Amino acid sequence: MLYFIGLGLGDERDISLKGLDAVRSCSRVYLESYTSVLPGVDKKALEKLYGKEITIADREFVEEKAEEIIDGSDTDNVAFLVVGDPFGATTHTDLWMRARERHIPTETIHNASIMNAIGVCGLQLYRYGEAVSIALFTENWRPDSWYDKIKANMKLGLHTLCLLDIKVKEPSLEALARGKKVYEKPRFMTIPEAIEQLLEVESKRTEKVYGEDTFCVGLARVGGSDQLVASGTMRSLREYEFGGPLHSLVIPGEMHFLEEQFVRSFSVED
Amino acid sequence: MLYFIGLGLGDERDISLKGLDAVRSCSRVYLESYTSVLPGVDKKALEKLYGKEITIADREFVEEKAEEIIDGSDTDNVAFLVVGDPFGATTHTDLWMRARERHIPTETIHNASIMNAIGVCGLQLYRYGEAVSIALFTENWRPDSWYDKIKANMKLGLHTLCLLDIKVKEPSLEALARGKKVYEKPRFMTIPEAIEQLLEVESKRTEKVYGEDTFCVGLARVGGSDQLVASGTMRSLREYEFGGPLHSLVIPGEMHFLEEQFVRSFSVED
Incomplete structure (x- = not known):
């Protein structure tokens, strides 16, 4: 077996x-x-x-x-x-x-898995649209196909789970160029980094899918004993210290009042 | 605690x-x-x-x-x-x-939970749109708001998880009318029943969201030792015997060839 x-x-x-x-x-x-x-x-x-x-x-x-x-x-x-x-x-x-x-x-x-444990933030799982993966931007590689997916979810009033990039055992390009296989040290995208990228793409696309005032939920170490859930505007969460990996971000669509009450109980604002 | x-x-x-x-x-x-x-x-x-x-x-x-x-x-x-x-x-x-x-x-x-274990059918979890709940039709109550949700998912090329109705401890209306509180015996919607309802609504709405030839995946007792996964057209699965509860149904959107290969390995046809 x-x-x-x-x-x-x-x-x-x-x-x-x-x-x-x-x-x-x-x-x-x-x-x-x-x-x-x-x-x-x-x-x-x-x-x-x-x-x-x-x-x-x-x-x-x-x-x-x-x-x-x-x-x-x-x-x-x-x-x-x-x-x-x-x-x-x-x-x-x-x-x-x-x-x-x-x-x-x-x-x-x-x-x-994160795909169902994300329910812990209080937004109902059956009200999520397509999940998106946000890759860490590099100087020359800034993929943003997730923007259209978030837009489609928003239009339908659905929540979006943003899975943040994990780089484990990535070959070092510098070392590869010298003919050696050396690995970069692991890198985990943080919620503030993700929000930076989200806002950068919004400012380029200007379709008003979201903005600095958009209410979001950040989750760190879901399922761990030191799990942290914090909600607030992108502006607030961009400055928030979530600690170690893994981080996830949720952009809520339309919220039922019970969902709203629940996620706002994690507010970092007041 | x-x-x-x-x-x-x-x-x-x-x-x-x-x-x-x-x-x-x-x-x-x-x-x-x-x-x-x-x-x-x-x-x-x-x-x-x-x-x-x-x-x-x-x-x-x-x-x-x-x-x-x-x-x-x-x-x-x-x-x-x-x-x-x-x-x-x-x-x-x-x-x-x-x-x-x-x-x-x-x-x-x-x-x-079913929301992530459904991955066992081989369709990637991040390619699902909004999940829908299919309620058992009664003579006078035939809600079909899920039709528009499936349509929206299809339009975006996303898979739809259909959660099938569970009736546990429903008060008997007949008994209630006689002033007594008696409960109906538990009822679990089967995949064939769900497909019947889906096709009935399609024949009423005629927006060609899906039909008898639409390829689907039926899953029974996910996570149990006698779990069963079977794929095929709605026509085939409507006749298929899935055994005891719980049943779930997936209507795939656009499939990556690896997804397609995986789900077709559960085919009940030929």
């Missing part, structure tokens, strides 16, 4: 009892390490809890060694651990498809 | 280790029983696992006795258990707001 096991959002104790049973039954355990991170967790803590050695599976590893991960999972149990829920990212579906083609039984053990 | 603890989607072993620690520390434990059900679970199994007695909290109970639930959670720990993730439904936010007004500390322990 090839298990896809979600670890949830906080630390090693966010795995489900079912997930723990499964991972303990496995002869090999891989931890996906590139589409997400579990800041509250380290490999040692997981290994201690599971009583198993863990192989870290970064992007290259999963792409190059997918067949190796799957090998033997017809007779033995193998676990592929993913922070959050397993089916948040395309690459896991690739692994799943390969297993299926080889007629290997698979089982998914779900867990919370 | 007032804990809001998600139980996930399958059975009693879908609670997280953190959730189990929390519930075991509580002097009172309530199980929300009206916005969702955990078909794989019964009260006895939960009580055995937790070593605690559980009070079932149906709609009336939570509405009438909210203050009673909260009372004492400033000095003792109290758990409010919710199938799926705690912040899927408005009524839990009401309880949370009341606690907050009384300055009672709260903590949320997240888990999987």
Whole structure:
């Protein structure tokens, strides 16, 4: 059996009892390490809890060694651990498809991910439109296709979840130019950085989708013991100190009065 | 502390280790029983696992006795258990707001819910638009506001998750008319019933949002050990036997070829 096991959002104790049973039954355990991170967790803590050695599976590893991960999972149990829920990212579906083609039984053990835990800010999940990913701008690469998506959501009165960029194990371009493979240190976009970019694009597009006075909700470390939710205008949240990663931002659409009451209880203004 | 603890989607072993620690520390434990059900679970199994007695909290109970639930959670720990993730439904936010007004500390322990576990069908979560709720039609009550929402999603190329009606502890109108409070037996909308209603409304509205040939994905008992995913046209899925509740239906928008490959691997046709 090839298990896809979600670890949830906080630390090693966010795995489900079912997930723990499964991972303990496995002869090999891989931890996906590139589409997400579990800041509250380290490999040692997981290994201690599971009583198993863990192989870290970064992007290259999963792409190059997918067949190796799957090998033997017809007779033995193998676990592929993913922070959050397993089916948040395309690459896991690739692994799943390969297993299926080889007629290997698979089982998914779900867990919370930002896509549903965002409900903690008080905006109803079924009132969200398409989620957008905000990439960190570089000097020459400033993609803003999310602007039109936020606009479409706003037009329908829907909330927008903005997933903020995570750069883990990005090759250093400078080192690549010198023929070496060196990785940049991990970088996590903050809510103030995201708001900077949002406002920059609004000032360029001027379609009045949002502005400095737009009421937003910033969430840091959702599901962690030091989770922080703060609401206010983009102007206020741009100056707010949210602490360590991961950060997410919600731009509310039309709010029911109960939703409004709830999110405003996190206001940083008064 | 007032804990809001998600139980996930399958059975009693879908609670997280953190959730189990929390519930075991509580002097009172309530199980929300009206916005969702955990078909794989019964009260006895939960009580055995937790070593605690559980009070079932149906709609009336939570509405009438909210203050009673909260009372004492400033000095003792109290758990409010919710199938799926705690912040899927408005009524839990009401309880949370009341606690907050009384300055009672709260903590949320997240888990999987249909809103993210639906990713298991292979359509990327960030490509979903607004989710819709399909209510069981009665002779005189045939609400179809979801039609415009599906249309809006389709126009944007987005997938639509259709949440199918659950009727738990509905008062019997016949009995009410005789001055008695008797409850109907629980009813869960099936995928074929949902498709019937969808097609009925399309034939009335004739805006060609979808039709008998529209490719869909039906999911039954997501997160359970007997989870079933089946894809095909509405015509095919209308005839398909999905077994017991809960059922969900996804109407895909534009699919990336990897998404399409994944969902078509569940095809019930040929």
